Amino acid sequence: MPHYGDFQNEIYFGGLQGHVPKFPMCYADLEARAEKAMPPGVLSYVAGGCGDERTQRLNAEAFNHWGVIPRMFVGAAKRDLSVELFGMKLPSPLFLSPVGVIGICGQDGHGDIATARAAAQAGVPMVASTLMQDPMERVAREFGETPNFFQLYTPTDRDLAASLVSRAEAAGFRGIVVTLDTWITGWRPRDLTTSNFPQLRGACLANYFSDPVFLKLLGKPVEEDPRAAVALFGRLFGNPLTWDDLPWLRSLTKLPLIFKGICHPDDARRAIDGGADGIYCSNHGGRQANGGVAAIDMLPAVVKAAGSTPVLFDSGVRSGTDIVKALALGAAAVGIGRPYAYGLAIGGVEGVVHVIRCMLAEADLLMAVNGFPTIADLRGAAIPAVPPGVR
Numbered sequence: 001m002p003h004y005g006d007f008q009n010e011i012y013f014g015g016l017q018g019h020v021p022k023f024p025m026c027y028a029d030l031e032a033r034a035e036k037a038m039p040p041g042v043l044s045y046v047a048g049g050c051g052d053e054r055t056q057r058l059n060a061e062a063f064n065h066w067g068v069i070p071r072m073f074v075g076a077a078k079r080d081l082s083v084e085l086f087g088m089k090l091p092s093p094l095f096l097s098p099v100g101v102i103g104i105c106g107q108d109g110h111g112d113i114a115t116a117r118a119a120a121q122a123g124v125p126m127v128a129s130t131l132m133q134d135p136m137e138r139v140a141r142e143f144g145e146t147p148n149f150f151q152l153y154t155p156t157d158r159d160l161a162a163s164l165v166s167r168a169e170a171a172g173f174r175g176i177v178v179t180l181d182t183w184i185t186g187w188r189p190r191d192l193t194t195s196n197f198p199q200l201r202g203a204c205l206a207n208y209f210s211d212p213v214f215l216k217l218l219g220k221p222v223e224e225d226p227r228a229a230v231a232l233f234g235r236l237f238g239n240p241l242t243w244d245d246l247p248w249l250r251s252l253t254k255l256p257l258i259f260k261g262i263c264h265p266d267d268a269r270r271a272i273d274g275g276a277d278g279i280y281c282s283n284h285g286g287r288q289a290n291g292g293v294a295a296i297d298m299l300p301a302v303v304k305a306a307g308s309t310p311v312l313f314d315s316g317v318r319s320g321t322d323i324v325k326a327l328a329l330g331a332a333a334v335g336i337g338r339p340y341a342y343g344l345a346i347g348g349v350e351g352v353v354h355v356i357r358c359m360l361a362e363a364d365l366l367m368a369v370n371g372f373p374t375i376a377d378l379r380g381a382a383i384p385a386v387p388p389g390v391r
């Protein structure tokens, strides 16, 4: 079985033939290339976050709070990065987090389709946002063997919510991720400065505009009155859910149901008691609330509270090293948001696959060097980087 880390040999041996990689090899270079490739409005929307973005920065920096101590004489010559999630065997623990403008991050305006193709090629699940530039049924045609998930922004209209979920089931998605932290958007100075919110300009609304319940509520074809259609989206988008809504959400599907945006152990416990199959620990990459704790620092308590229920994680993951740390802190699977959006912007399908390959190669080689042949071996291996008492 080939290892993800073999990508390194491919690059060095390619160098003997005079080749150097076409795409950036680290996050800083990736970001810099994407800044040149993306239209300013899309770039600021993707790159930005809430307030002065201190939580966004802290998400990435806080990985420095944790470290893995290397183990010797393990001989981790063979590694297995596969995980089992909701009864599905995945070749790696990485997934692509939902990005509700991915449809317009690439050069061709069909970024959801490109991402789905990259997911299929790399064997890495895509969590597809409710906000898509092409309808979910079209995007799902690209999935191949890779299981993928549908992320629901629960609209205020319950029939519309039910319709979106049943369409996702029919299209072949393998789980439903309900995002809880974004029924209203956080204060985002970069977008406010330019009065720019892509969805309110009609971008990425294909799942609404193709939905029978939405069209019935609109009462006329979208083409007849596009402004009214966007306005209706604006009115229906955000549902400030409470615990009372949980039984209804659970009743919508028999697929695995995962709640995204959970950072408090009590919320994890209560969601599991209410029938959640998975908990998704995330602070939305610092886009929603500023001034909070870094997501990675909240992961251990959420994992402990979740017990045997799998905990997915994202926010601030920028490298394979970060993936390894999140796994060591108990994540069942680890997501990336901005990194693959930048990959798409600079290289389409190939760019996303490149970002995935770099992340997994680094994670695999780190596990080799540190003596952890499987993810199960990694569990519990991360400790605070500054041991108590030293600070």
Ligand SMILES: Cc1cc2nc3c(=O)[nH]c(=O)nc-3n(C[C@H](O)[C@H](O)[C@H](O)COP(=O)(O)O)c2cc1C
Residues within 6 Å of the ligand: 045, 046, 047, 059, 097, 098, 099, 100, 101, 129, 130, 131, 151, 179, 260, 282, 283, 284, 285, 286, 287, 314, 315, 316, 317, 335, 336, 337, 338, 339
């Ligand atoms: C441009 C952008 C759009 C996003 N759209 C969604 C979305 O539609 N649904 C959702 O649940 N999360 C959304 N997120 C949050 C991501 O799923 C994820 O939590 C976050 O990007 C992780 O942080 P990272 O970007 O630091 O990796 C979005 C993030 C970005 C950057």
Ligand SMILES: O=C(O)C(=O)c1ccccc1
Residues within 6 Å of the ligand: 100, 131, 182, 185, 199, 284, 287
């Ligand atoms: O921008 C976001 O982070 C996001 O998740 C979103 C997507 C659509 C509408 C509002 C917010």
